[in-house]
Amino acid sequence: MITRLFGFKGGVKPESHKNESSGTPIQKAPMPKRLVIPLRQSIRSTARCLVQPGQKVLKGEHIGEGEGGLGTSVHASTSGTVVEIAPYPMAHASGLETLSVVIEPDGEDRWIDHTPLDLPTVSREEALAWLRGCGIVGMGGAGFPTHVKVGGGRGIETLVINGAECEPWITCDDRLMRERAPEVLSGAMILRELIGAKQVLVGVEDNKPEAIAAMQAAASTLGDGIAVVPVPTLYPAGGEKQLIRVLTGVEIPQGKLGTDFGVQCFNVGTAHAVHRAICFGEPLVSRVVTLTGNVARPGNYEVLLGTQVAELLELAGPKADTDRYIMGGPMMGTELQSLSVPVTKGTNCVISASPALFPPPPPELPCIRCGACARACPAELQPFELYWFSRAKNFGKAQEYHLFDCIECGCCAFVCPSRIPLVDYYRFAKGEIWARERERQASDQARERFEFRNFRQEREKEEKAAKLAAKAAETRAKIADTGEPAPAPTEAEDPKKALIAAALARAKQQQAAVTPRNTEDLSADVQAEIADIDARRDKLNQQDADKAP
Amino acid sequence: MLTAILIMTGIAIVLGAALGYASIRFKVEGDPLVEKIDAILPQTQCGQCGYPGCKPYAQAISNGEADINQCPPGGEEGIRKLADLLGREFKPLSEEHGTEKPKSVARIDEQVCIGCTLCIQACPVDAILGAAKQMHTVVAPLCTGCELCVAPCPVDCISMVPVAETVENWKWKYPVHELRSVA
Amino acid sequence: MNLQSFRESAWNGLWRQNTGLVQLLGLCPILAVSTSVVNAASLGLATVVVMAVSNLAVASLRNFIPYEIRIPVFILIIAALTTVVDLAFNAYFHDLYLVLGIFIPLIVTNCIVLARVEAYAAKNDPVSSTVDGVMMGLGLVWLLAVLGGLRELAGNGTLFAGIEMIFPGLSAISVFGPDYPGFLIGILPPGAFFALACLIALSNVIRARAAKRKAATQEPAAPAADQPASAA
Amino acid sequence: MSARYTAARTSVRTAGIMVLFTVVFTALMSATFQLTRPAIEASALEGKMRLIREVLPPSAYDNALLEDSVALGRTPELGLDQGGHIYRARMAGQAAALVLEVVAPDGYAGRIQLVVAVGVDGRVSGVRVTAHKETPGLGDYIDPNKDRNKSQPWIGQFAGVSFADVGLEKWKVKRDGGNFAYRSGATISARAVTNATARAADYAIRNRDALFAAPAGGRL
Amino acid sequence: MTSYIFIIIGAVLVNNVVFVRILGLCPFMGVSKKLETAVGMGAATTFVLTLACGTSYLIDHYLLEPFDLAFMRTLSFIVVIAAIVQLTELVIQKTSPVLHQVLGIYLPLITTNCAVLGIPLLNVGLRHDLLESLLFGFGSSIGFTMALILFAGIRERLDGADVPTPFRGTAIAMVTAGFMSLAFMGFAGLDRFH
Amino acid sequence: MINSPYIRKPASVQGVMLAVLIALVPAIVVYASQIAAVVLVNLAIATCAALAGEALVLKLRGRPLAPALSDLSAVVTAWLLALCFPPILPWWATALGVLIAIVAVKHLYGGLGQNPFNPAMVAYCAMIVAFPALMSQWPAAGQLDFATQLGLVLGGARELDAIASATALDTIKTGLRTAGATVESIMGQNGNFGFVSGRGWEWLAPAYALGGMYLLARGIITWHMPAAFLGALAAISAAFWLVDPAHYASPLFHLASGGAMLGAFFIVTDPVSGATTPRGKLIFAASIALVAYIIRSFGAFPEGVAFAVLLLNICVPLIDMNTQPQVFGHRGDKAR
């Protein structure tokens, strides 16, 4: 079916180090002592907690409800008792904490009732909702909710299944393809059904012959429209855009989605999870994780989500000279700041790093503009220009040179003879630009509100003046009527005093009406917050009232 | 000598008349520069610049009355942008106008607040909720951190708390420059 | 005009607002004629004369000049005075006149002259305006002289070459002797840029030192003033 | 307030003031000009005379040499593309020497302007460079003011040498087989001046009679 | 014909106004921080300088020389230049608001650009005729614009350089201008045949 | 904290610069054996001056010495300069030139990687402008014995006529000024001429090319610049030569003489001050060749490569800006 491969420019060939962990079959990790399940499992969305401490839960039970368009459900990974709902560190470069549900397993690992979805009988929307309910997110690392990707756009020509696994050391997808090829392809066929793609292309780097063989064997039973394609081993061939380019020749620019070009890409793990979700109704509660690096027993394990890394590592037995742990691969992973972080849906690998395996880079030298980075960059950027502008905090220029096209693959830093942590500069610059954008929005909002407030004050002043004038006229009329001396003519003449008087009067009048006038035209978020505050205030008032008598 | 005077006078008459006429005929209208400057200012409306709000400060810069380094909330970045816009040299924040601080928001200690409404009157962006004799609350997303509400409070119940770091607003730090750190 | 404001003017002109070092105005003559002390200083002095007299003239006549034609009138005044100086040079220092070439008439476009007239003389009394003009000009003179000296020394190894054009009896001093190979770039255009750059850098260093010293002397007083702030 | 009315009135008023200033300051300028005019003319004259004194001793003539000139049109022999002047020195009414404006077109960095004085006897009494762009410090020794050897400037070697004796063949720099010194590393400048001097002397000798015969202020 | 070409080459490269003649340095240093402004300033100067060269030639040739008023050159040239600048501004404002937006802020600065007076004065000194004057003015202003744009390009890049503190800002810009001037010396002699 | 990537290719600036130095060795061997052995002394002087200058600036700025001194980039600059200067240049002039390159051109902009101009070439231009006489005294290849050479370098009296002989380019150029001279007559007249660029000197060009090949093979430079430079130089010189062979030297002469080969592989290719985009590199190098030819043939200076490099350094920001390669996925986009 596929006639030729398209290359992509750039790329690097680090030592693969796959053999360490790819030799042994996937083992089931033993039941951990406790599970810490973060409510934030997909990007930019934290699920709303559905359980309370002390509550008993079953495996696969809904414990978090996805909120907003990018939300997905979170489930208990095993049966047991919720002991705590508290912030725990997450596997994120910031090392910050996020609200997590802590479950003490009861050891029974008892499933909640679950039934398969009979795909032909349900509408597309229902199927998407099903995936969302099963908590399926991309397992290739980005953690983007799969139902959103599936739901976006139609007229898709090609479904790409990403089995490239281009990062060194990681072998979880390799093992998954070797051992569960039919399941992966079943998931792929479901995804193809859902997005209406004509063909399925499974891209696997050619350094995984066993996986290719297994997948091809499984694919041959599925007839036409599906092909398992070996792609040349070249990091980052597994990057979505690069793989799509290699397989189809289509280039997806930054800010555009594959669907705009008739291609969509899913990781093999994701396809496997989709298979489990549709064919068995199982939500996503476990995944395959590679444990490798400086360890005694490297290998792949089927791990319950929420298992803390410290516990997981005991399986592999880190050696004594291990000085840090990397979650993900050596090119794009993050160093763990705490071993209490849990395995999440995007965790594909934990590497024990020793100075011998991962020597710290020598000190950074100035960029000599040698262009090695540009030759290595798969996004065909000029990394040294991005670096130059990011370092000088000239973010406008950095954006002009397509900073946001950078996929942070690390190729540039890998080849740089000056050992500059280039990607760090891009991350810094991107963060700053996002922060600027947030600030700009805040300042626009502040300007609007300030102007509105001025306008309101102006209006109130006018109203007041009009009222006062009316009152004065009335009084005069009264005086004329009755001949009585005016009660306080000075008050009406002294504007300041009049103002105070008016304000007092108004305050008295409106004491009951608590909606202040300064809360007009607000966004929904802020309205919600105000409602919250009001509720809290009511409660306090109530307490005050209770106390008063 | 006479020819000199005659020739120059001729030139002068022509030019003087033309320019005098032109100065009336093509009078310059509104100043878009102020808008551009105002767009750069952070709209905190705190008055630390010595002007009652950002717009007046923008006006003053445009008139050449104020320098570009008087707005602490805008920080170095803001000064840089102003310098760029106005084609001037960057200069550090003027010390007499304050220092750049981490962004904070006001918080009212609800147990202490007596509901005097003074802070509501002070807040330039209507970020405080509450009515007379009721305890007041700051709507954090609206608060610009200008601190104007702090001073008027008769019971000192308003404090500025730094905005907490969350995953949403966390930023990668500037990479350490090894060359310097070795020294 | 009291002593205080005189000092202020002098300090401004000679150092703080020095035209060449700080304001970066009137650069062309500074760079073009600073090939020798004599050339540089004489053009500088010519500029002083024009600045002082035009400041005086404008300050005296400022009440008669309508706002809308002030610039043309200022230019007219400056141009006339420049021509006077030009003619005087032509008559009495003919050789120098030939050397300085178009840079005498170009005093007209020296932004600094117009800038001072516009910014100072148009708003102040004649005496202080004249002082301002003289001081601003002298700031230019010393800069020019130093620059000329540096370049002449580097380029030719002499000082005061061409002095005979002004004082016929005198002659140049050969500082490095006749065997000095001559670092010619000094008296060529690139040398002008480098020399001024070095002077600016030097003045930056001096200014930074002065600021630091000032900060250091203020240090003891500062905490007292800071107390309430830090308490708050 | 009618804009047109004000505009008209303002124009008249500003124009009036402008004129006033113009008159005053133009008058000032003109006055200065009148005042300095004699001095300027004297300076200019003195400048020229000084140059001529350097190539031709004042004792060699007694006429008002600057007024006794002939204008030349384009004269390729003298390198004059745009023409120039020749001044005639006479002693007691007798032809004494010619002072020629000459251009050497083949200097290292372009044209070199010279003044060459040639006696009626074919003796070159002096050569001076009046304008050149030769490399400072290298080729500029042709200008005695720039010559490092102040006591014996290079250009002085032509003074008193008779062109008639040396001849066109030998009036060259030594490197080209002639008689005259040059400074190594900058032969081109020396060669240009030497050759131009030769051409000038040759021209002066050959056209001597016609030149002296031409009317003063005339054109040849 | 070739002599006209040599006038242009000479004015643009060999005797570049900024780097060799050392004229017009205030705007060169002042308006070269950003590329866009440099382009704007260059365009405005080109227009005014070319026009000024033509006008000043006419004034010199038909008014000053016949009446022996050479001493009034400076005055009359500068007054005319100031007027050209002002009138240009008005005309542009009236006819093309867009162009005015682009050039507007630079026009007033041109009066004090000494190249605008210097080049017409040099024209007189070099005895150029009308066409030569115009070409010389145009070439010089192209040279000016080129210098400004190239300089702005380098300055934008210098923004991120770790320049020693005393040299930050103006001083390093001046050094850069010096190197550019050195580079332009390489063209020396190209107008030799002129 | 170290962030991803956690693995690095074993490449270093030091390695890159070392490769450049190694690539210069063949040429140095030819130079020392065929032309003037004193070049070895000059290389030593230049190296010392470069390191001393660098150390001085770093000290003044309070920066650590070790990383900058050990990166060898200053040594590259020093060697290139020593190879460009006349071998009998007095020692102080060599040192001064190197100090200009290192202090004024490199460190005034903040040191390695930040200088917009090529330090070696700026220094060469500055020196030829400052000391035109000294800088145009070249010995005839292999004519002076080592003691004389050393004496001249260490500041012995300079009997110009005895030692100086113009370079091939200079001879052609000054020769052509004489009316009636042709390339052939000059070549024939000057006995010390080899078949292209002077006896002894002609071996230098292939030696530089050999070093260049090594750099290409090592991936330190890309083909763009040498190819564009040599191609453009050959093309323009061929054009003039074909039209008028009597007054314009042959392409072979131009490629083999002056700084052409050194320039093509070592100078034009300076990564720091050159253009960086593939298209920009072609434009940059070809323009240098063009300008260099014009200056060589029509300008005041005998060799144009240095000035041409400097002139094009000035244009680099604009060239880079306007030749940015299309980014992945944006190939259809309109140019900015």
Ligand SMILES: Cc1cc2nc3c(=O)[nH]c(=O)nc-3n(C[C@H](O)[C@H](O)[C@H](O)COP(=O)(O)O)c2cc1C
């Ligand atoms: C540089 C880079 C390398 C990547 N490598 C892989 C990979 O080897 N395998 C993979 O499945 N996803 C990889 N990804 C993630 C993919 O781009 C993409 O997010 C994923 O294939 C989409 O599928 P998902 O939504 O099912 O995760 C990589 C991403 C980047 C930026």
Ligand SMILES: Cc1cc2nc3c(=O)[nH]c(=O)nc-3n(C[C@H](O)[C@H](O)[C@H](O)COP(=O)(O)O)c2cc1C
């Ligand atoms: C920058 C430079 C400027 C030069 N300037 C001159 C000059 O002004 N006059 C001159 O005769 N030669 C000059 N030369 C030297 C000539 O190019 C040539 O080398 C010399 O005239 C030939 O040497 P020779 O005079 O010993 O034969 C200069 C050389 C250089 C490199």
Ligand SMILES: Cc1cc2nc3c(=O)[nH]c(=O)nc-3n(C[C@H](O)[C@H](O)[C@H](O)COP(=O)(O)O)c2cc1C
């Ligand atoms: C070329 C050069 C010249 C310097 N000249 C001086 C000087 O004259 N006086 C001085 O105190 N420091 C001088 N310094 C050092 C600086 O003042 C300062 O210590 C150093 O540049 C600190 O720079 P940084 O803040 O960028 O690290 C010079 C530095 C350099 C590189």
Ligand SMILES: Cc1cc2nc3c(=O)[nH]c(=O)nc-3n(C[C@H](O)[C@H](O)[C@H](O)CO)c2cc1C
């Ligand atoms: C291929 C290559 C060529 C180089 N060429 C030069 C050169 O021409 N001039 C120079 O000063 N340094 C050169 N260098 C050294 C280094 O890049 C130079 O010192 C920097 O410009 C200093 O910031 C070169 C380095 C490399 C790798």
Ligand code: SF4
């Ligand atoms: S690889 Fe490193 S040194 Fe080379 S250009 Fe890129 S960032 Fe600069």
Ligand code: SF4
């Ligand atoms: S991290 Fe960004 S700039 Fe670097 S190679 Fe990858 S895509 Fe290119």
Ligand code: SF4
């Ligand atoms: S200091 Fe800044 S934020 Fe505060 S009012 Fe002034 S301009 Fe606005």
Ligand code: SF4
């Ligand atoms: S709540 Fe206080 S700090 Fe916040 S914006 Fe209002 S006045 Fe300023």
Ligand code: FES
């Ligand atoms: S002095 Fe020449 S432009 Fe200012």
